[in-house]
Each structure stands twice: as C-alpha cells, then as structure tokens.
Amino acid sequence: xxxxxxxxxxxxxxxxxxxxxxxxxxxLIQPFxxxxxxxxxxxLIGDRLFVTKYSYGYSKHSFPxxxxxxxxxLFSNKPKVGDVIVFKTPAxxxxxxxxxxxxxxxxxxxxxNGDLFINNNQILKSxxxxxxxxxxxxxxxxxxxxxxxxxxxxxxxxxxxLKHYSFQNSDIFTVPSxxxxxxxxxxDCSKDSRYLTSVGYVxxxxxxxxxxxxxxxxxxxxASIFSFWKWHKTIRFxxxxxxxx
Numbered sequence: 001x002x003x004x005x006x007x008x009x010x011x012x013x014x015x016x017x018x019x020x021x022x023x024x025x026x027x028l029i030q031p032f033x034x035x036x037x038x039x040x041x042x043x044l045i046g047d048r049l050f051v052t053k054y055s056y057g058y059s060k061h062s063f064p065x066x067x068x069x070x071x072x073x074l075f076s077n078k079p080k081v082g083d084v085i086v087f088k089t090p091a092x093x094x095x096x097x098x099x100x101x102x103x104x105x106x107x108x109x110x111x112x113n114g115d116l117f118i119n120n121n122q123i124l125k126s127x128x129x130x131x132x133x134x135x136x137x138x139x140x141x142x143x144x145x146x147x148x149x150x151x152x153x154x155x156x157x158x159x160x161x162l163k164h165y166s167f168q169n170s171d172i173f174t175v176p177s178x179x180x181x182x183x184x185x186x187x188d189c190s191k192d193s194r195y196l197t198s199v200g201y202v203x204x205x206x207x208x209x210x211x212x213x214x215x216x217x218x219x220x221x222x223a224s225i226f227s228f229w230k231w232h233k234t235i236r237f238x239x240x241x242x243x244x245x
Contacts, residue, residue, distance in 0.1 A: 022063075022064065025053075025064070026053060026058075026062050026063045026064070027053055027054065027058070027062070028052070028053060028054060029050050029051065029052055029053060030050070030051050030053055030208075030209065031048060031049070031050055031051075031215070032048070032049055032050075032051055032086060032096065032098065032211075033046075033047075033048050034046065034047040034048070034049070034098070036138075037135065037136035037137055037138065037186055037189060038099070038184035038185075038186050038189060038190035038191065038192070039084070039098060039099065039100070039184050039185050039186060039190075040135045040136060040160065040185065040186045040189075041135060041146065041158050041160060041185065041186075042084065042100075042157065042158060042185045042244065042245065043084075043098065043185075043211075043214075043244070044217065044219070044236070044239070045136060045219065045221075046217055046218045046219045046220065046221075046236070047214050047216075047217045047239065048214065048215055048216040048217065049211055049212070049213060049214045049215065049244065050211075050212050050213060050215055051086050051208065051209035051210060051211050051212065052209050052210050052212055053208070053209045054075070054209075055077060055079075055209055055210035056073070056076065056077050056078070056079055056085075056204075056207045056209065056210065057073045057074055057075040057076035057077055058070060058073060058074045058075060059072065059073045059074075059205040059206075059207070060205070061087075061088045061093070061205065061206060061207075061208055062208065062209075066088070066093065066094070072205060073204060073205060073207075076204070079101050079180070079207065079210070080101070080153060080155070081101055081102065081103075081104060081151050081152060081153050081155060082100065082101065082151045082153065082155030082157060083100070083101045083210055084098065084099070084100050084101075084210070084211040084244050084245075085098070085099065085100075085101055085182070085207060085208075085209070085210055085211065086098045086207075086208040086209050086210075086211060087099075087182070087202050087206045087207050087208055088206040088208060089198075089199055089202075089206075090199065090200055090201070090202060090203065090206060091197075091198055091199065093206065096208065097182075097192075097199065098211060099182035099183060099184050099190070099192050099193075100157065100182060100183055100184070100185055101180055101181075101182055102116075102118070102151070102181050102182060102183045102193075103118065103173065103175045103180060103181030103182075103193070104175060104180065104181075105175050105176065105177050105178060105179060105180070106174075106175060106177070107119055107174075107175045107181065108120065108172050108173070108174050108175075109172070109173040109174075109175065109181050109193075110170055110171070110172045110173065111167060111168065111169055111170040111194075112169060113165075113168055113169065114161065114165030114167070114168045116149070116183075118151075118152055119152075121152065123149055123150065123151060123152075124149070124150045125147035125148065125149045125150070125159065126147060126148045126150075127145065127146075127147055128146040128147060128148055128158070129145065129146045130145050133145070133146050133160070135160055135186065136189075137186065137188075137189035138189070142162060142188075142189065143162075143163060144160040144161060144162055144163065144186075144188075145160065145161050145162075145163060146158060146159075146160050147159050147160070147161065156245075157185065157245055158185060158245075159185045159186075159187055160185065160186055160187065160188075161187050161188055162187075162188040165188065166188040167187065167188055167194065170194065173193065173194070173201075175201055176201055178203060178204050179201035179202060179203055179204070180193075180201065180202045180204065180207075181193040181201060181202075182199070182202060211244045212243065212244060213241055213242060213243045213244055214239050214240065214241070214242045214244065215240065215241060216240065217235070217236035217239035217240065218234050218235045218236060219234055219236065220234055
C-alpha cells in the first residue's frame, strides 16, 4: 500500500532533481541538437553537442523561457572571433541559432567576388578540395569547394562555398556597439547576419553560450531510429566527443 509519506518523499525527490537540472542547464552546460546544415562541415544535421553557459556570462536568455530577471549580462566575458556560439535570434528573442562569430563591435564586414573581407583585409582561404564534395543544403545536396579560412586572430576553420558563389558581393556591414556579426560555415546555405531582416546583428545579451564538443551524432535520414539493425550506418561513432573548432 502506498503511504502518504512515500508520495511526499518521491515528490520532493522529483522537485529537487528538477531544480538541480535547471541550475545545471542555466549556469553550467546545456545540450543542443543541430537541425540544419548551415554549419556544415563543422556541424552536421543530427549532431548533439554541449554548450557551456558560463563562457560569456549570463543574461536572461541563460534561463528557460528567458525570464526578465537579469538586466544586461552578469560576469560578462567577451567572445573571440571564430567562436562557435549559440544565440537567440534578434527577430523573436526566442529561437536558438548556432553560427560562427566573424565580426566584433565596430568591425566592417564585406563580401567581394565571393571573398570575405574584415576591416578591408581579405580573409585568406586555402583550398582543401575543389568540387566533387557533396554536402546538404536543407533537404537538397549541393556540390561545393572546401577551404580553410584564417581569421584575423589566427583562428583557422573549415568553410564550404558553392562552386559559383551564390553570395558574391555585398554592401559593407558595420557592426554596431554591443553587437556581433555571425556567419554559417556553409556560406551559401546559411541564414545569418548577412540577412538583416531575419537575423542581422546580434546583441551581446542574446548570446547563450559557446559550443564545446559533440557528445552524440546520428543521421536518421538513412533509417528510422527503430531500425536498430542499421544503427551502424546511422550513428556516427567517429564524431563522439569531438571538440568543436
């Protein structure tokens, strides 16, 4: 027979477990799932990764449902160019996006003939492979060239561009004070700061955390999760515990 004390004790256990989970999720580390291809080849659809919440300090967006309990940021740390960061989109302050930080406050960003310029300096990119590299763009596959890009602070990371560069030239993006400019590594298949009406410049208070490493990865477009006999094809074991560059 279930006693009153049994119900009370189990309720208390569940309550404290939830409180601890919320504290860990809000202040320390939070898992995220990658649903799009905008950060390929760095992040693939189906990657599950951990994001450290303390990396840049805390704002209201550090907590579930973004309660207005913090004005500005507490224990603020400035992000570095090249960091892969989760942030709330300025359009609704609710949707989580993950992109690479390219521009700091005051920077001028521009694309000229498909090349990225920061403060009038062309970002050097060395060719890794030309054509015959297939990645995703939504539900479609696209043929791309793969490069290693070197940012002004020396950070090197992988990017891919369509063979004919769908985003070739742009106006100059001047990053406002207290804002940041983000790009997806899949340059021709990413909704990011280049699109001012949907993403645009991201306020520092919208930063959620820094992406650190992948703890699980799977591609269930190949087969259903219930088809356990095909898990050797759908689960990407080589991506487990891979650090995010």
